[in-house]
Amino acid sequence: MIEKRTIELIAPSGYPHDPTALHLALQRLRAQGHHVENIHATQRRYQRFAGTDGQRAAELNRLADPSRELPDIVLAVRGGYGAVRLLHGLDYDGLQRRLRDQPIAFVGHSDFTAVQLALLAQSGVTTFGGPMLVGDFGAPEVSAFTMRHFWHALSEPTFTITSRVAQAQSADVTGTLWGGNLAVLTSLVGTPYLPPVEGGILFLEDVNEQPFRLERAIYQLQLAGILERQQALLLGDFSGGKQFEYDNGYDLNAMIEQVRSVIGIPVITGLQFGHIPDMVTLPVGAKAHLQADAHGFRLTVSGHPVLE
Amino acid sequence: MIEKRTIELIAPSGYPHDPTALHLALQRLRAQGHHVENIHATQRRYQRFAGTDGQRAAELNRLADPSRELPDIVLAVRGGYGAVRLLHGLDYDGLQRRLRDQPIAFVGHSDFTAVQLALLAQSGVTTFGGPMLVGDFGAPEVSAFTMRHFWHALSEPTFTITSRVAQAQSADVTGTLWGGNLAVLTSLVGTPYLPPVEGGILFLEDVNEQPFRLERAIYQLQLAGILERQQALLLGDFSGGKQFEYDNGYDLNAMIEQVRSVIGIPVITGLQFGHIPDMVTLPVGAKAHLQADAHGFRLTVSGHPVLE
Numbered sequence: 001m002i003e004k005r006t007i008e009l010i011a012p013s014g015y016p017h018d019p020t021a022l023h024l025a026l027q028r029l030r031a032q033g034h035h036v037e038n039i040h041a042t043q044r045r046y047q048r049f050a051g052t053d054g055q056r057a058a059e060l061n062r063l064a065d066p067s068r069e070l071p072d073i074v075l076a077v078r079g080g081y082g083a084v085r086l087l088h089g090l091d092y093d094g095l096q097r098r099l100r101d102q103p104i105a106f107v108g109h110s111d112f113t114a115v116q117l118a119l120l121a122q123s124g125v126t127t128f129g130g131p132m133l134v135g136d137f138g139a140p141e142v143s144a145f146t147m148r149h150f151w152h153a154l155s156e157p158t159f160t161i162t163s164r165v166a167q168a169q170s171a172d173v174t175g176t177l178w179g180g181n182l183a184v185l186t187s188l189v190g191t192p193y194l195p196p197v198e199g200g201i202l203f204l205e206d207v208n209e210q211p212f213r214l215e216r217a218i219y220q221l222q223l224a225g226i227l228e229r230q231q232a233l234l235l236g237d238f239s240g241g242k243q244f245e246y247d248n249g250y251d252l253n254a255m256i257e258q259v260r261s262v263i264g265i266p267v268i269t270g271l272q273f274g275h276i277p278d279m280v281t282l283p284v285g286a287k288a289h290l291q292a293d294a295h296g297f298r299l300t301v302s303g304h305p306v307l308e
Numbered sequence: 309m310i311e312k313r314t315i316e317l318i319a320p321s322g323y324p325h326d327p328t329a330l331h332l333a334l335q336r337l338r339a340q341g342h343h344v345e346n347i348h349a350t351q352r353r354y355q356r357f358a359g360t361d362g363q364r365a366a367e368l369n370r371l372a373d374p375s376r377e378l379p380d381i382v383l384a385v386r387g388g389y390g391a392v393r394l395l396h397g398l399d400y401d402g403l404q405r406r407l408r409d410q411p412i413a414f415v416g417h418s419d420f421t422a423v424q425l426a427l428l429a430q431s432g433v434t435t436f437g438g439p440m441l442v443g444d445f446g447a448p449e450v451s452a453f454t455m456r457h458f459w460h461a462l463s464e465p466t467f468t469i470t471s472r473v474a475q476a477q478s479a480d481v482t483g484t485l486w487g488g489n490l491a492v493l494t495s496l497v498g499t500p501y502l503p504p505v506e507g508g509i510l511f512l513e514d515v516n517e518q519p520f521r522l523e524r525a526i527y528q529l530q531l532a533g534i535l536e537r538q539q540a541l542l543l544g545d546f547s548g549g550k551q552f553e554y555d556n557g558y559d560l561n562a563m564i565e566q567v568r569s570v571i572g573i574p575v576i577t578g579l580q581f582g583h584i585p586d587m588v589t590l591p592v593g594a595k596a597h598l599q600a601d602a603h604g605f606r607l608t609v610s611g612h613p614v615l616e
Binding site: 049082085088188189191223226247248249250254258262 | 322323325353355356357389390392393395396491492494495496497498499500501520523524525527528531532533534554555556557558562566570
């Protein structure tokens with residue numbers, strides 16, 4: 001049974017372009033008894049953004065206000081692009097103070113990765129990579145897998161994700177779980193908004209990117225010394241990258257083999273995370289134990305904010 | 309009159325896929341009396357690359373060999389992707405020693421930007437952003453503009469590029485000229501291969517990228533503190549980015565206005581550099597004086613390697 005929760009919407013990136021999906025999402029959340037706040041975020045439009053930079057930043061900074069009640073969940077409306085514009089204007093100190101005593105569950109993925117990594121880097125706030133309002137809660141058929149994993153991750157102090165995808169490399173490591181969208185994460189390299197995680201387990205996903213672009217991004221993490229400070233790389237979904245005759249046999253698998261030959265840490269594959277209907281929810285900044293071998297992997301997570 | 313030169317080919321990125329363009333390019337260079345070496349580089353193929361990583365790196369490292377004669381010009385066969393794979397394996401010390409006494413003209417653009425920036429960062433070698441073998445020397449109709457600028461830049465100790473494109477911001481600055489392809493340049497942020505240029509004039513171009521991707525890359529340069537250490541941003545060609553209804557008025561101009569509102573240095577536009585038929589040749593690492601006002605801009609360059 002799912003408890004009734006207060007869910008506050010934020011839209012730090014693009015505006016929702018599918019009114020049917022938006023309607024479905026709100027209807028479904030309300031039908032479960034949840035109280036959905038800040039619907040206004042779904043109605044703003046400025047160019048390709050869900051409002052001006054000021055409007056979108058204010059929405060996040062309001063969460064630092066000590067005089068207001070906090071929601072249980074802060075849910076990103078959708079991804080797209082635009083979060084990086086807000087990073088230099090967020091009230092990191094205020095958010096750190098306010099959320100230290102009352103942790104809440106920020107949830108989203110894709111472009112939301114920028115907000116998640118900045119919150120972890122600057123405020124020490126652990127958030128969740130997980131479903132978003134329009135694309136997931138508003139999907140034509142909502143995924144029972146995604147919903148089960150979402151509520152489980154937000155409710156259980158310790159949870160485990162298992163996979164039977166055979167692994168070419170084994171691992172048995174414990175460290176900080178972090179990551180998100182590869183393009184967004186690499187766009188923060190060299191900035192104060194990429195958390196300096198040591199000994200971490202880094203999960204990555206991306207969509208509609210050719211394998212060479214993914215490889216170039218992973219090379220940036222390698223050449224910047226970030227991968228050598230991690231214990232494992234956990235690859236999610238990377239679908240939608242086009243193949244061309246010119247590629248001449250270079251594909252996603254060839255890219256992963258190249259990465260394996262260059263980085264000194266295990267590369268574990270088959271994580272159900274990314275721009276896919278059935279996705280797990282993963283904390284960004286919690287502790288995790290990853291075990292992988294020829295039979296699959298187990299990822300056990302703890303230390304994330306838990307709904308009471 | 310053009311002197312007869314020794315031109316050594318290198319192919320650190322993709323293989324050439326247009327045999328007609330390749331044939332035309334070689335024919336034209338030979339018809340002018342130039343001696344073209346290492347044709348072999350145009351014949352190798354490994355996946356989407358012009359040879360294995362080892363073959364492509366060896367081609368660059370051979371230039372450090374003190375026992376061999378050096379060419380006048382080292383010309384990149386084409387761009388594509390793959391140069392970043394070589395960066396950790398280049399003989400920067402050897403190249404620095406060999407090229408200090410006998411400067412040669414490395415020329416290319418696009419993915420070649422990675423090699424150029426790494427050579428500047430690690431060996432202090434000034435190279436040229438300019439035409440490449442297949443796409444430019446092998447174009448169906450070779451551009452007289454591109455050729456004139458190319459030979460002029462390689463032959464004159466001081467040269468000036470002028471533009472009558474009206475400027476929204478003025479500038480009168482002197483500093484190190486550097487830059488290249490935006491996506492490739494930003495993929496080096498945080499790595500030892502991005503030169504730590506202070507007080508520079510940064511030129512950028514890119515092709516087939518949506519404005520939001522260009523903006524995200526420029527934000528990375530801003531948030532990483534790189535733009536605040538430059539004196540001006542000089543924008544080349546950014547054509548080929550698709551527009552979508554979703555963009556809702558956000559386009560290349562809106563992106564440039566956003567960048568202007570965020571970075572504290574003048575943004576000068578209209579540089580004829582990039583993936584275009586008529587392109588100037590620009591040193592990466594030389595000294596430049598940029599003057600811009602409502603009537604256009606003047607860029608005067610000196611201190612680059614000059615063919616004797």
